Amino acid sequence: MHQESTVARSFFLLTGIVLIFQSCNLSNEKNRSNTTNEAKDEQVKADSKKVTADTAYIEGQALYAEHCMICHQTDGSGVSGLNPPLIATEYVVGDKDRLLGIVLNGSNVGLEVNGSTYSNAMPSFRALSDMEIAHISSYIRNSFGNTATPVTEEEVMTYRDKNEK
Amino acid sequence: MKTSLLKKVNFLILLALVLVVACGEEVKNDTPAGPKLAIAADNAGIEVPEGFGVIKVADSLGKPRHIAVTPTGGIYVKLRETVDGKGILYLTDNDGDGVVDTQKGFGDYGGTGINLDDNYLYASSDETIFRYPLDANGEATNTESPDTLVTKLINRRSHASKSFTLDGMGNIYVNIGAYSNACQEEDRTKGSPAMNPCPILDSAGGIWQFRIDKLKQSYPEGERYATGLRNVVGLDWNKSNNKLFVTQHGRDMLHTLFPEMFDTEESAELPAETLYMIEKGDDAGWPYIYYDQIQEKKILAPEYGGDGKKTGGEDAIDPVTAFPGHMAPNALLFYTGDMFPEKYKNGAFIAFHGSWNRAPEEQEGYMVAFVPFKEGTPSGDWEIFADNFAGAEVIRSPDAAKHRPTGLAQGPDGSLYVSDDSGGTLFRIVYNGTH
Known part of the structure; x- marks a missing residue:
């Protein structure tokens, strides 16, 4: 499952730490609970950077399983003609704003990915928190053979400020 | 010299x-x-009952959907997407070994439906049904300028394929799938409320009946023959009781949308994929109910106040056969040939495309099933007839499946043809044992 390169993992690791600190300092309306944050805080203090990054990755993985896997599949391969793959596509590893646009607003345009079109509607995930969106986006950008810079909670917040009224 | x-x-x-x-x-x-006949030594990897053999008729055809075979053995294949600008293939075997020797293409549109009667070839895009006059050899003519039989049918991408069948009495029955999973305001979105009544049903989510002797028909000329059908891909007219039968793809995502009511295992098994016998005016209940093959009941959909137990749809029809969830019954064929043993006569073959909506559980159903029938009614349980199209014991995602059964046709000798839109293969199953 963890196919990301060392470089990507390091990025992920650093971002993971930033994310954790942000989640403690910023009041996030959808944070799961204070207890979770405190637990994470403790973990940061107590343990190495590696553990923190793994936690962020595992969070992303769990969120992917809950919200995305049913359509995009366990290996990100999608479903021919219906749900696009998340593997080797610029929609996932390319421009972050475009990816966030799809994750937050959904997509029902018959998206063409790598020469094939996909007919199913993708729901909007705007109900999830900035942190959750960042975790999911970072997870798919660094799984299934993908390697790309992670998406931070701040980037999600900025995107929402610009695009959601 | x-x-x-x-x-x-x-x-x-x-x-x-x-x-x-x-x-x-x-x-x-x-x-x-x-x-x-060039029966493959290993039956081309397909598992069939004792006495049956499999011929690999063709491969690398693109994405073949439904298929039709002429009285002389010519094979018409409808492609999901055009290949070199051709959306219909006509394949012939010139030396009688069962393997295709020549291939020609026409029709500049992708689609799923294809069918034959004595005079015409019929084929569908996702909005239109075309027809082509046949010559004495069963070859389509006017391939560049076919008649437009039915047109302007709704196409909103989801469940857009216009599968159809003919009754031999001048009517054509067309599936117009619902462009939705469960008629929520926002499709497939957790927490989005269902629309009540469901407005999609006015122009989709059912079977429409048209005539075969009128050109350029659309909704005003057609009749909604049955409603409450989410998406039907397999249709066939049962000649032993003169009724329409259809296979419906049941709704998706019970766990994803209602995790507090359904775990991932329940969501993988439910709801049933269903085989219905359709009378004019029937309602199969979508989106308000679904069929639960374990409780053997019509259950109120959670979007409409259901909890996985409350029943509903008192006026909706029951399926004649129910299958496990999400296996995608993509073709239905009542077998009228003489080649297969007696138990198969007038029974239903169903090509299952195989699931995707069972993740994270294993995917299932890359196979052809059989339901025995007597006088238009199932006379026994369904069984797997041809299996191992996926080519692996465990399939986690449909892309890993080698073949995905999509279309069925009966050859003039009673052979059963099976198309596969994953590997682009065409199989022919023959019986070579003794009756």
Whole structure:
């Protein structure tokens, strides 16, 4: 499952730490609970950077399983003609704003990915928190053979400020 | 001169050899009529019951959906997407071994539906049904300018394929799938409320009936023959009781949308994929209910106040057969041939495309099922007839499946043809045991 390169993992690791600190300092309306944050805080203090990054990755993985896997599949391969793959596509590893646009607003345009079109509607995930969106986006950008810079909670917040009224 | 003589001698030797081989074949084959069918030694990887064999008729055809076979054995294939600008293939076997030798293409549109009657070939895009007059050999004519039989049918991408069948009495029955999973305001979105009544049902989510003797028909000329059907891909007219039968793809995502009511295992098994016998005016209940094959009940959809137990749809029809969830019954064929053993006569073959909506559980159903029938009613449980199209024990995602059964057709000799839109393969299943 963890196919990301060392470089990507390091990025992920650093971002993971930033994310954790942000989640403690910023009041996030959808944070799961204070207890979770405190637990994470403790973990940061107590343990190495590696553990923190793994936690962020595992969070992303769990969120992917809950919200995305049913359509995009366990290996990100999608479903021919219906749900696009998340593997080797610029929609996932390319421009972050475009990816966030799809994750937050959904997509029902018959998206063409790598020469094939996909007919199913993708729901909007705007109900999830900035942190959750960042975790999911970072997870798919660094799984299934993908390697790309992670998406931070701040980037999600900025995107929402610009695009959601 | 010398060379020419040599050639003649060579030719004679060759001819003699051919004759010897041919005689040998005939003795071995023990079938006085026709040459030997090229039955694959391993049945091309497909598991079939004792006495059956599989011929790999063609491969690498793109994405073949439904198929139709002429009385002379010519094969029409509808492609999901055009290949080199052609959306219909006509395949012929010239030497009688069952393997395709020549191929030609026409029709500049992708789609799923294709069917034949004595006079015409019918084929559908996702909005229109075209027809092509047949010549005496069963070959389509006017391939560049077909008649438009039915047009302007709704296409909103989701469940857009216009599968159809004919009743032999001048009518054509067309599926117009619902462009939605469960008629929520926002499709497939957790927490989005359902629309009540569901407005999609006015122009989709059912079977529409049209005539085959009128051109350029659309909704005003057609009749909604049945409603409450989410998406039907398999349809066939049962000649033993003169009724329409259809296979419906049940709704998706019970766990994803209602995790507090359904765990991932329940969501993988439920709801049933269903085989319905349709009378004019029937309502199968979508989106308000779904069929639960374990409780054997029509259950109120959670979007409409259900909890996985409350029943509903008192006026909705029950399926004649229910299958496990999400296996995607993509083709239905009532077998009227004489080749297969008696138990198969007038029974239903169903091509299951195989699931995707079972993740994270294992995917299932890359196979052809059989339901025995007597006088238009199932006379026993369904069973797997042809299996292992996926080519692996465990399939986690549909892209890993080698083949995905999509279309069915009966050959003039009673063979069963199966198309696969994953590997682009066409299989022909024959019975070579003794009755």
